[in-house]
Amino acid sequence: MRTTENPAVPALQVTGLTKHFRTAAGVVRAVDDVSFTVGKGEIVGLVGESGSGKSTVGRCVVMLNPPTGGSVVIDGTEVSALRRGRIRRLRTGFTMVFQDPATSLNPRMTVRDIVAEPLVIHRMGRAREHDRRVSELLDLVGLPDSTRTRFPHELSGGQRQRVSIARALIASPSLVVADEPTSALDVSIQASILNLIKDLQRDLGFACLFISHDLAAVEYVADRVLVMYLGRVVEVVGSEGLNDRAAHPYTQALVSAAPVPDPDEQRTRQRITLTGDIPSPLAPPPGCHFHLRCPVAQDVCRVRPPELLPSSEAGHLVACHLVSPGAGNRPAV
Numbered sequence: 533m534r535t536t537e538n539p540a541v542p543a544l545q546v547t548g549l550t551k552h553f554r555t556a557a558g559v560v561r562a563v564d565d566v567s568f569t570v571g572k573g574e575i576v577g578l579v580g581e582s583g584s585g586k587s588t589v590g591r592c593v594v595m596l597n598p599p600t601g602g603s604v605v606i607d608g609t610e611v612s613a614l615r616r617g618r619i620r621r622l623r624t625g626f627t628m629v630f631q632d633p634a635t636s637l638n639p640r641m642t643v644r645d646i647v648a649e650p651l652v653i654h655r656m657g658r659a660r661e662h663d664r665r666v667s668e669l670l671d672l673v674g675l676p677d678s679t680r681t682r683f684p685h686e687l688s689g690g691q692r693q694r695v696s697i698a699r700a701l702i703a704s705p706s707l708v709v710a711d712e713p714t715s716a717l718d719v720s721i722q723a724s725i726l727n728l729i730k731d732l733q734r735d736l737g738f739a740c741l742f743i744s745h746d747l748a749a750v751e752y753v754a755d756r757v758l759v760m761y762l763g764r765v766v767e768v769v770g771s772e773g774l775n776d777r778a779a780h781p782y783t784q785a786l787v788s789a790a791p792v793p794d795p796d797e798q799r800t801r802q803r804i805t806l807t808g809d810i811p812s813p814l815a816p817p818p819g820c821h822f823h824l825r826c827p828v829a830q831d832v833c834r835v836r837p838p839e840l841l842p843s844s845e846a847g848h849l850v851a852c853h854l855v856s857p858g859a860g861n862r863p864a865v
């Protein structure tokens with residue numbers, strides 16, 4: 533993909549993204565007017581409970597799902613306005629790493645062929661160069677070169693995820709969407725994959741949309757965090773000091789549900805417990821989508837959807853009637 537040299541052009545610009553699925557039960561409003569950017573070389577985390585629309589955003593960004601509305605601009609090119617054939621040709625520039633490498637890797641192909649396949653599909657280089665590039669990538673993701681002759685079932689879950697990361701990076705994409713890349717893995721090896729993603733991003737400089745339901749993972753990996761609730765972004769906040777900066781009652785609830793390493797802090801921390809499940813996107817509630825579960829909801833929250841507005845800190849956006857724009861970052865009740 534033609535990479536725009538202008539650093540002011542973000543790696544990804546999503547504007548007013550909407551995705552509806554027509555089903556027998558009605559229209560599923562999976563994503564509802566979502567806007568955000570990912571700067572060049574930036575890792576942006578996308579967090580929220582299961583069903584909030586994170587994967588749908590990721591799939592729309594890489595055009596695996598065409599959006600119902602809004603635009604997706606990658607490196608200055610509006611991919612959402614292109615025909616399928618053009619998108620296919622640009623596909624080397626933006627790739628996706630999926631949750632479960634056991635199902636996303638072809639079981640009948642060797643690691644060598646899996647990792648090299650994007651180069652073959654896009655007719656980039658010759659077979660001998662492919663071999664060299666596969667060796668390079670296996671080394672980068674921390675696998676021995678002998679892995680090339682293996683089949684996915686011969687590898688552990690962590691090794692398989694390393695293979696899918698190697699495959700995603702082989703054509704030097706400018707944007708990588710990683711959708712719950714550690715959620716199917718053993719807790720004991722999740723950290724090594726998170727570190728691998730961080731290291732690769734720092735060394736190779738790609739931009740990354742890192743999707744996870746796990747706030748701690750997102751906070752660890754990402755520079756900025758987007759919090760989604762039932763199809764909408766409710767908060768955009770820097771990941772450093774997230775615990776203190778979280779302003780939306782939903783983000784605060786996610787923060788207080790996440791385990792803290794310090795037992796003293798754990799004991800003294802005020803906990804906001806989320807009750808009930810996320811409502812169905814078949815019939816989202818009016819007003820603020822979160823009001824049914826919000827501990828501080830007022831009348832206005834039940835009728836008027838809040839806008840995503842700047843808070844006091846640069847770059848901090850909050851969609852809550854109770855957080856006044858430009859003022860402090862706590863609900864005013």
Ligand SMILES: Nc1ncnc2c1ncn2[C@@H]1O[C@H](COP(=O)(O)OP(=O)(O)O)[C@@H](O)[C@H]1O
Pocket residue numbers: 553555560561562580581582583584585586587588589813
């Ligand atoms: N292909 C589809 N057809 C119908 N509904 C879908 C489809 N994909 C996702 N959904 C629905 O959209 C909502 C958001 O799903 P998803 O984006 O997978 O959320 P998340 O990744 O945050 O768990 C869910 O209610 C899900 O059931």
Ligand SMILES: [Mg+2]
Pocket residue numbers: 586587588712
């Ligand atoms: Mg998902």
